[in-house]
Amino acid sequence: MSTPIKRVVVVGNGIAGLTAADSLRESGFDGELTIVGDEPHPAYSRPALSKALLLDGDDMSSHELPPPTHGANEIRGVRASGLDVERRLVSLEDGTALPYDRLVIATGSRARRLSDLPEELTLRGLDDALTLRGRLAASPSVVVVGGGPLGMEIASGCLAAGCRVTLVSQGTPLIVQLGPYLADVFVKAALDRGLTVVETGGARLEGQAGDARVVLEDGAVLQAGLVISAVGDVPNTDWLADTGMVEKGVLQVDSRGLVRPDIAAVGDPAAFPTPYGRRRIPLWSSAIEQAKVAAAALVRGDEAPPLRFQPYFWTEQFGLSLKAVGYLPVQGEPTYVEGGPGGSSLMRWSHDDGSGTAVALNHRIPIPRLRRLSQGTG
C-alpha cells in the first residue's frame, strides 16, 4: 500500500469520527478530508445527554464540544446510503458519491426499540434529549423500560425533574453491567430517592398511537404519561449491507481497527479483539481509543501500534458517581482501598488472571491512578 493517500472519507460525525479525523491529521495525513454525518449538529458529547443535559436547569451547553481543528470538509444532515468497496465510492442519499483512498466507518449505533409506537421515546441523539426535556417539564408519570446504566440514568433524571418514576428491569437493575455488589449499592440509592423498581422477564409495549402501555411478563399492565425505553443499541451498519463486511450487524476489525487495509471501522459498531474475545465496547473512551489507533493504521500501516484498550466506564445517577477501570461486571465482594461501604470509597476486585477492576464511588481520583490500582501497582 505505497500509493500516496490523497483522499480520506469519514462516515459518521460522532466522537469516533471526529477523533479519527483529528488523528489522521496528527499521523501526517494532509490530503483531502471529508466527514459526512446524518445529524444536522456538529459532533457533541452523547454521555452528557442522559446526565447534565437532563438536569442542568437553563444551561443547555453541557453536551457541546470545542469546534474541530482538522480542517475537513464537513457534510452535515446527509446520510451515507451505500458503499462500493471495489470502486472505492461512498454513495450519499442526496445522489452524490464520494471517492476515497481510505475510509473510516464511524456510524455509531441507534437505540433499539420495543415498538413502532410514537409514544415510545428513546434517548440516543441530541434531538431525543431535547424532546425528553420538553416532555419532563410537565412532570408526567414515567415508566422507563431497561435496567442498564442508560435506563437508570434516565430514571434518575426524571425523578430529579419531579416525576413519579417506575423502572422496569429484566432482573436487578445494573446487575448485568456491574455485578451484584455494585448493582445493590445503586438500587438502594435509587429506592431511597423514590424510584419504583419492577423486575420482570421480557416486557412488551402494546397499544396504539395515543394509548401505549407496558405489559410485563406476567400480564400486568403499567400505564404512564411517558414511556421511555433504554433497551440497548443497534449498530448503524444497514448502509453497508451489500459489502459483505457486516456479520450479524457488526463490523469485525483487527487489532488496529481495520476491516481491510483501506477501510477502518471505529466506535460503537466495531467488534475488536480484547482479552475476552472479539467484542463491541460501545463506550466513549473506547470510541476515542479505537479511532486514534485506526487513523494511525490507515496512514502508517503495520508500523502503527495496535489497540491496548483498558475499559473506562463511568455513570452518574441517584447522587452516586462511579468510575471504573478494568472489566465489568465484577463478582463477589471488593477489597476497600479507601473508605468503606456507604460513603466515598475506592474498591478493587482481583481476577484470576492477575488483573483487577478498580472502582471509585463518589470519589474524585485521577484515572491514571485508578488504572494503576486496577493493575495492582497503585
Next chain:
Amino acid sequence: MKIVIDRPRCEGHGLCEEAAPQLMHLDDDGELVLDREEISDADASLANAAVRVCPVAALRIA
C-alpha cells in the same frame, strides 16, 4: 494559546490528563491542575487531544 478550565463543570474524570499528562494533572483532591499556562505550537495537538476527550466539555482552547 492557552487551555481554559470551566471549573464547576469539570467532574474530575481525568481523561484529559491521560491524553496529555505533560500539560495537566489531577491533584490529590481530584482538582484539575494545568501545569502550563501557555501552550506552545509544538504542544498544540496534545492540547487539542486533551480538550476533545473531556466528555463534559470542561476544557477549551483560548
